[in-house]
Amino acid sequence: MSQIAFITGATSGFGRAAARRFAEGGWSLVLSGRRKERLDELKAELESKVPVYVAELDVRDAKAVQDMVAALPEQFRAVKALVNNAGLALSPGPAQGVALEDWQTMIDTNVTGLVNVTHTLLPTLLETGAGASIINIGSVAGQWPYPGGHVYGATKAFVKQFGYNLRCDLISTGVRVTDIAPGMAETEFTLVRTKGDQSASDKLYRGTTPLTAEDIAEQIFYVATLPDHININRLEVMPSRQAWSSFAVDRD
Numbered sequence: 111m112s113q114i115a116f117i118t119g120a121t122s123g124f125g126r127a128a129a130r131r132f133a134e135g136g137w138s139l140v141l142s143g144r145r146k147e148r149l150d151e152l153k154a155e156l157e158s159k160v161p162v163y164v165a166e167l168d169v170r171d172a173k174a175v176q177d178m179v180a181a182l183p184e185q186f187r188a189v190k191a192l193v194n195n196a197g198l199a200l201s202p203g204p205a206q207g208v209a210l211e212d213w214q215t216m217i218d219t220n221v222t223g224l225v226n227v228t229h230t231l232l233p234t235l236l237e238t239g240a241g242a243s244i245i246n247i248g249s250v251a252g253q254w255p256y257p258g259g260h261v262y263g264a265t266k267a268f269v270k271q272f273g274y275n276l277r278c279d280l281i282s283t284g285v286r287v288t289d290i291a292p293g294m295a296e297t298e299f300t301l302v303r304t305k306g307d308q309s310a311s312d313k314l315y316r317g318t319t320p321l322t323a324e325d326i327a328e329q330i331f332y333v334a335t336l337p338d339h340i341n342i343n344r345l346e347v348m349p350s351r352q353a354w355s356s357f358a359v360d361r362d
């Protein structure tokens with residue numbers, strides 16, 4: 111059985127940490143993202159351990175995704191684990207102040223991009239059969255509403271429901287589907303969300319203990335390497351120092 115992981119958004123955060131974790135486990139890697147120099151650095155770091163193929167890829171571009179998968183060298187074609195990780199949040203303020211373009215970017219990346227990659231790799235995963243996995247990186251924001259969550263949370267609710275519905279159709283194929291839904295994790299996520307405001311990112315994580323990229327990478331690897339007959343539908347993971355807060359009430 112092939113041991114090939116296909117990871118989107120491998121240039122940073124969870125995706126990069128997952129690439130390192132799968133490499134440690136001896137898996138061959140297909141890594142993508144838009145920042146080619148980071149992909150090249152990661153390939154240089156990992157290729158002494160396992161075979162690594164990198165491709166510059168914007169998941170929003172369906173044709174580019176199809177071309178990239180069609181061009182995979184033979185030894186990287188039999189993908190066993192698809193890690194749909196590429197994604198982002200933008201504009202953490204109230205919905206009524208957010209540019210339409212930011213909403214569209216989140217939908218194009220987190221929904222359309224994830225669908226593009228899933229649709230393109232589904233025939234391969236079906237061929238792999240028992241033990242293959244689609245591991246989608248959702249978010250607590252896909253389950254729990256919060257101020258400023260607007261379209262980001264809605265895209266992650268899509269990820270969750272798309273995965274559940276896929277499971278219904280894939281039940282007899284051996285292909286598993288999991289929604290890993292992390293809470294607060296310190297990566298470049300908040301830097302992207304605030305459009306480069308490092309102090310806002312530092313402030314969010316200061317004085318608490320967020321999850322790390324490696325914490326989530328461990329969960330991704332765990333899900334991908336479970337016995338074939340086990341499917342974890344959704345794995346919601348928060349730091350122990352994070353929980354829910356109360357309902358909001360508007361008062362006179």
Ligand SMILES: NC(=O)C1=CN([C@@H]2O[C@H](COP(=O)(O)OP(=O)(O)OC[C@H]3O[C@@H](n4cnc5c(N)ncnc54)[C@H](OP(=O)(O)O)[C@@H]3O)[C@@H](O)[C@H]2O)C=CC1
Binds near residue numbers: 292293298
């Ligand atoms: N950090 C957190 O608190 C949480 C994050 N998440 C989710 O985890 C996933 C990874 O985020 P995280 O590691 O934290 O953040 P990072 O910003 O560190 O990593 C995001 C990754 O997504 C890639 N990416 C973004 N847009 C595109 C695109 N259009 N095409 C291809 N790749 C893209 C980036 O690569 P590049 O820019 O090179 O293209 C980068 O590798 C996301 O889906 C995010 O929503 C979920 C819950 C919590």
Ligand SMILES: O=CCS(=O)(=O)O
Binds near residue numbers: 249
């Ligand atoms: O998805 C990211 C975690 S949060 O910012 O929505 O809590």
